[in-house]
Amino acid sequence: MPLLSTPVSRRYTPPTCTLEITAQTSALSRWTGQPVLKQLQFQLSLEARRWGEPVQIRGDRRQLEALGEAVESYVQQLLSQTSTDLSAAPPAATEPQPDFPEPAVSRLDPLQAAPPGSFDRIQLQPKSFLSHDLFLGPLANETSGSVVNLSASGLFDLATALEESTAEASTLPPQRSLQNPPLWTRVAAIAVLFVGVTTAVQLSNNSADPERPTGDYPAEISQRANELPGASPLPPPPNAALPPFQLPPITVSPTPSSAPPLTTLEVSPGQNQVAPNAQRSAAPTPVPTPKAPLPNITVQPEASSDGSALPTIPDLETPAGTESLSARENTASKATQPSQTTFDGVPQVAEVRSYFQKRWQPPQSLDQTLEYTLSLNPNGSIQQIIPLNQAAKTYLDRTPIPLRNEPFVSPIQGNPKIRLVLGADGGVKAFLQSAN
Amino acid sequence: MYPSAKSPSPLSQEVLTAAQPDPAQLDNIKTQLDLVLLALEALTGSGSEALLQAAAELNLDEQVGDRVTLWRLRQSNPLRKGTSGRKKLDVEEARSLVLISCHVAKHHQELIRRAVALLEQLTEEKRPPHQAALLGDYLDTFTNTYQERMTNSSASTTALTNLALKLLVDLLYYSSPSGPRRLWVALLDRASHRPWNP
Numbered sequence: 328m329p330l331l332s333t334p335v336s337r338r339y340t341p342p343t344c345t346l347e348i349t350a351q352t353s354a355l356s357r358w359t360g361q362p363v364l365k366q367l368q369f370q371l372s373l374e375a376r377r378w379g380e381p382v383q384i385r386g387d388r389r390q391l392e393a394l395g396e397a398v399e400s401y402v403q404q405l406l407s408q409t410s411t412d413l414s415a416a417p418p419a420a421t422e423p424q425p426d427f428p429e430p431a432v433s434r435l436d437p438l439q440a441a442p443p444g445s446f447d448r449i450q451l452q453p454k455s456f457l458s459h460d461l462f463l464g465p466l467a468n469e470t471s472g473s474v475v476n477l478s479a480s481g482l483f484d485l486a487t488a489l490e491e492s493t494a495e496a497s498t499l500p501p502q503r504s505l506q507n508p509p510l511w512t513r514v515a516a517i518a519v520l521f522v523g524v525t526t527a528v529q530l531s532n533n534s535a536d537p538e539r540p541t542g543d544y545p546a547e548i549s550q551r552a553n554e555l556p557g558a559s560p561l562p563p564p565p566n567a568a569l570p571p572f573q574l575p576p577i578t579v580s581p582t583p584s585s586a587p588p589l590t591t592l593e594v595s596p597g598q599n600q601v602a603p604n605a606q607r608s609a610a611p612t613p614v615p616t617p618k619a620p621l622p623n624i625t626v627q628p629e630a631s632s633d634g635s636a637l638p639t640i641p642d643l644e645t646p647a648g649t650e651s652l653s654a655r656e657n658t659a660s661k662a663t664q665p666s667q668t669t670f671d672g673v674p675q676v677a678e679v680r681s682y683f684q685k686r687w688q689p690p691q692s693l694d695q696t697l698e699y700t701l702s703l704n705p706n707g708s709i710q711q712i713i714p715l716n717q718a719a720k721t722y723l724d725r726t727p728i729p730l731r732n733e734p735f736v737s738p739i740q741g742n743p744k745i746r747l748v749l750g751a752d753g754g755v756k757a758f759l760q761s762a763n
Numbered sequence: 764m765y766p767s768a769k770s771p772s773p774l775s776q777e778v779l780t781a782a783q784p785d786p787a788q789l790d791n792i793k794t795q796l797d798l799v800l801l802a803l804e805a806l807t808g809s810g811s812e813a814l815l816q817a818a819a820e821l822n823l824d825e826q827v828g829d830r831v832t833l834w835r836l837r838q839s840n841p842l843r844k845g846t847s848g849r850k851k852l853d854v855e856e857a858r859s860l861v862l863i864s865c866h867v868a869k870h871h872q873e874l875i876r877r878a879v880a881l882l883e884q885l886t887e888e889k890r891p892p893h894q895a896a897l898l899g900d901y902l903d904t905f906t907n908t909y910q911e912r913m914t915n916s917s918a919s920t921t922a923l924t925n926l927a928l929k930l931l932v933d934l935l936y937y938s939s940p941s942g943p944r945r946l947w948v949a950l951l952d953r954a955s956h957r958p959w960n961p
Contacts, residue, residue, distance in 0.1 A: 342876075402936055406945055407952035409929050456929055457883055478883045479932050480876060483939075490941055730858060734944035 335364065339491050341484035344381075345372040348391075348492055358762055359673060360740035367391065369492075373485065375475045382471045390466055392674070393449050395489040396681055401451040401459075402486050451482075461485075493674055494737040672759040675703065678736040679745050680757040686727035689751050697722055697749040700760060707738045791954040793852050796860050797840035799937070799946070801912075802930035803864060805905035806878060807871040817866040823859045836860060842913045861950070865942035872938040879935050882928065892928065902927050 332351035339346040350364035367388035372381045386394070449464040457479045467473040477485065671677055679701070698715040709731045714720040726749055729735050741762055748756040803809050811833055818824055818833075837843070839852040852860075868875065874897075881895040893899040905927040906920060937946050 399941075403945060403948055403952075406933055406936060406949035409926075409933055409949070409953070456932060457886055480879050480883060480935070483876075483879075483935050486936070487939055490939065494940070729947070730854065733858060733947060734941070737941075 332365065337492065337495065339488040341487045343374040343478075343481045343484045344488055346370075346488040346492055347372075350388075355672075363673075364388075371485075371488075373475060373477070373481065375477055375481060380470075382475050384463065384466050384468070384471055386466050390449075391489075391492070392677065394466065395493055397449040397451060398461075398482070398486050398489055400681075400685065402482070405453070405456075451477075490737070493678075672762065673739060673743065675707065675736045675739050675743065676745055676757050676759050679747060680755055682736070683727060683747065683749065683755040683757070687749050687753060687755050688727075689749070689753055690722065690725050693718070693722055693725070693751045695751060697726060699723075699726075699728065699747045699749075700744050701728070701747055702742060702744045703736070703739060704732065705738055705740060705742070707734065707736045708732045709735055710742065792857055792950045793840045794842050795950050795953060796857065796864070797837050797843070798926070798930060799864050799933070800837065800860070801908060802905060802927060802934055803867055803871070805908060805927070806901045806931065806934070807867070807874060809867050809871070813867055814863055817863045817870075818859070821859075821862050821866055823862060840913075842915060844912060844914050857950070858947070861943050861946050865937045865946060868934050868938035868942060869940075872935075875931070875934045875938055879932055882931065892924075901931065905930075 332353055334349065335352050336347065336349045338348075347370045348364075348367060349369075350367035353363040353365050355363040369386055369388075369391045371384040371386075371394075373384070374381045447464055448462070449466060450462050452460045452462070454460060454476070459477045459479075459482050461475045461477055461482075463471060463473055463475060695716070695718040697719040699719055700711075700713040700715060701709055702711045702713075704710045709729060711731065712723070712728055714723055728747075743762050744760040746756075746758055746760040748754075750756075800814070807813075814833055836852055836856055878897050878901060881898055882892055885892050885895060885898070893902060902924055906923045909918070909923055933949075936942065
């Protein structure tokens, strides 16, 4: 399993559009069982009607998700409006019957039919049941213009490409700058270093272990960081953002053993390397499990101007505390759209959130928050619904939680559990409780 | 009343008894489903055999195992002629029919797509859809079968044609992997007459 990220690209080619996605796979992929992508960019080529050249659109992960959500909810709207009420006469009943029937698209909610001037959102509007206008909003560029007209099959192809791309890979939020990492990543870094140092101590006392070049040490730190998701929950960060700090020198007291003890492990900021002292250099690199009581280690963070000394630690998933965590994050996206928070981890969480945001209508009598754990089958349907409080149990039938084994969200490997929080005010929160 | 289509999970009696959409909603769902199946049948010729085969492939034999059961489920559409026979359709059966419909649609996706493309082309050229054989046959079969089976046979040909064409495009969306979810949500949305709430 490569520790470094590897570039990937995917191409989805329904007949009238091409969606190309390029990204880097994250080391988290090993935990989710499917590719977890970061730094995702997409290029979409649409053969819209009446245009000679295909329309080219580019964007990042958030824009791709926004486009996907807009298209899927519009498609659902169209489907929901097929009226089987045949007593409703077609429009212009007094005119001679046209040669080509054009079923009227039902009256949309006026709010939905946005005036052409609103360019800030990606949205769709019907012209007829076979013709739809896609307002590109922030995706518009000079060659595409702000509106693209799609036929029924063009819209279907676009929806299909977006659906397939969602199904195939999860995405991570963009990597935060390492200049001001939140406290918990630093705690993680210290914990990782602690483990690394401890096992280094063990190995220095055990000369029977195989030699490995010390240059592997920083790589080992990254690997340990990757293993942390399995560990106990990390504490949420405090409100104040701490300044970046450097990994401090660590003093290790020797364990009773025959080999010469390790005295100091120096860590230099500004390099992604650990520079052991002369005695240390003879010792082999750490193995995963320490075999003796851990020595005391004093760690004192120091202020430093350069936070880039930290090894790259991928975003880790945390359980229920993510809500307060993401609320404090600079990059939390909840202000703008009902899309991913920083710790969604898998796109199904955003799908769950979006599903309920569209449907949740709290009953008048409800004055509490309803919390559920939803465990998912690999095909994306619900395996189990666990109400977590009495109100959740009582009001279960008043929520829009679908049937078990009903298509719900896109497929996902493993057996993830998603925490769903439905507020009495209509608010919806969702986060990944566990990946399997 | 907020429509609930809850899992008949062993959680509580309230959940079990509240699991069904209310009768008016269920009637609507039965009609909708029957018409989706009618559209499929008219376009692809997928009759009972195809539906039963789909049921077997989806391991839904228990709900829809034989021709008689299937007939009864479809007959539960309140618009159908005939006062005898069961008129009930429970949520599990509705769910099974949704899965079966989408499975059959998926199987015929190419054909559905071709029909939609033809329709788009003719419409753009301002020609009536009947001029393409595939569409002409579809519309005739849909209209005739509807009038044979349903009680409101006074529905105009135009209205039926419009409905058939709209259903044709819908079938395209039901033929994709998200099909069952889309159909189920559409059924509930239409049944509850909720205003669209994005």
